[in-house]
Amino acid sequence: MKFFIRVPLKVTLFGEHAVVHGKPAIASTLPIHVSIEAMDIDGDRLIITFNNVLLPIESLALDRKNTKIIEVKTNEETIKKFINYITTALDICEDEVRPGKRKGFLIDLKSPVPTGVGLGTSAAVSVGTIMLCLASYLSTTDVEKNLVAKLSWATEQRVQGAASPMDTYTITFGGIRYIDPSTPKAEFIESPIKMNFIIGYTQKRFTTGMLVRVVKERLRKLQSMTHIIDAIGGVVEEAKNYILRGDVESVGMLMNINHGLLDALGVVTQEHHVIVNMLREAGALGAKTSGAGGGGAFIALARDEKHAEILKSVVKTLGATVVATSLGFSGVEILEKQ
Ligand SMILES: Nc1ncnc2c1ncn2[C@@H]1O[C@H](COP(=O)(O)OP(=O)(O)O)[C@@H](O)[C@H]1O
Ligand SMILES: C[C@@](O)(CCOP(=O)(O)O)CC(=O)O
Secondary structure (H helix, E strand, O other): OEEEEEEEEEEEEEOOOHHHHOOOEEEEEEEEEEEEEEEEEOOOOEEEEOOOOOOOEEEEEEEOOOOEEEEEEEOHHHHHHHOHHHHHHHHHHHHHHOOOOOOEEEEEEEOOOOOOOOOOHHHHHHHHHHHHHHHHHHOOOOOOHHHHHHHHHHHHHHHHOOOOOHHHHHHHHOOEEEEEOOOOEEEEOOOOOOOEEEEEEEEEOOOHHHHHHHHHHHHHHOOHHHHHHHHHHHHHHHHHHHHHHOOHHHHHHHHHHHHHHHHHHOOOOHHHHHHHHHHHHOOOOEEEEOOOOOEEEEEEEEOOHHHHHHHHHHHHHOOOEEEEOOOOOOOOEEEEEO
8 A cells, every 4th residue: 555645844833842841832834744655565674765864874885996885884873763753653553553563664755854953853754654554554544633643642752751742733633733731632723814924944953852851951950940831831821812813913022922931941042042133123023943942943923924025034144944934724634545
């Protein structure tokens, strides 16, 4: 059987990090996708092809006569770690639907962004792999999305040690989602007017797992950090109400507050401060780091479509990459099965 799966990336509007500690958050899918073409193969091998991926080579041997590469050596542990979301998702899915069974897959994975930029690439890989595995074992494209979200979240938790359901639930169901991690619940929320967001990224040097551990450690050490987490929770509740009312001025002000609180958690880089401040000077209603931080994704709210184009050029001048100027509607989809 052959499958084609489209998995949207996501952006966090409000509440990252605090959501790992039980507070709600608001995230949305983006109109850019990881695409997965896959099929079952005989035996228990896993063959994966990638794009946009940089993995270290340790040594290579080359034939000087025809410049053909004879042998390439890479660090096995680094590679295994990199594909951990895929192998863990398959293990978790198979243990759920066919305990103990392991079968072969050929997976061609294409990402529109480099790995780990804070737009939910790891969650997209987890959700896409779970969707593929369930569809393959259950022989249907009509897969129960609650199960996809649950198993994808379990994948992120196992690989990262700690992970909220925000990324996996948002990517599974799609649109703007208010995430209550305690249930977990992913409530669809809609603004009565179009909000003109600019979403971009800079290089990120740390993985989400590392940044989550840094915040956790600081929380354990400093009592004051719990107040920051509580304050972020308050910002999220207020933001939900203003999004539902279409009050973009207030949504923007709350984005700025959230950015300040992320800075207090210690996950905002100097480069992001510069970008966020320049965007505000250019008239953005709000701007903030988005996702785990340490560089990576950011989001700004423009006044209207024309203003979004101005902010886009500000971002480009600063050397960052713009990935979207609107939010997405759809969650993970299987488009084809033969
Ligand atoms: N295209 C891809 N193919 C396979 N794995 C990927 C891909 N992109 C990301 N990943 C996995 O996700 C990890 C990055 O996760 P993370 O730091 O959480 O980034 P993000 O914030 O974008 O989710 C990578 O180290 C890799 O394990
Ligand atoms: C920091 C966190 O709240 C969001 C991570 O987002 P991303 O991996 O940077 O896309 C972690 C989580 O919710 O599990």
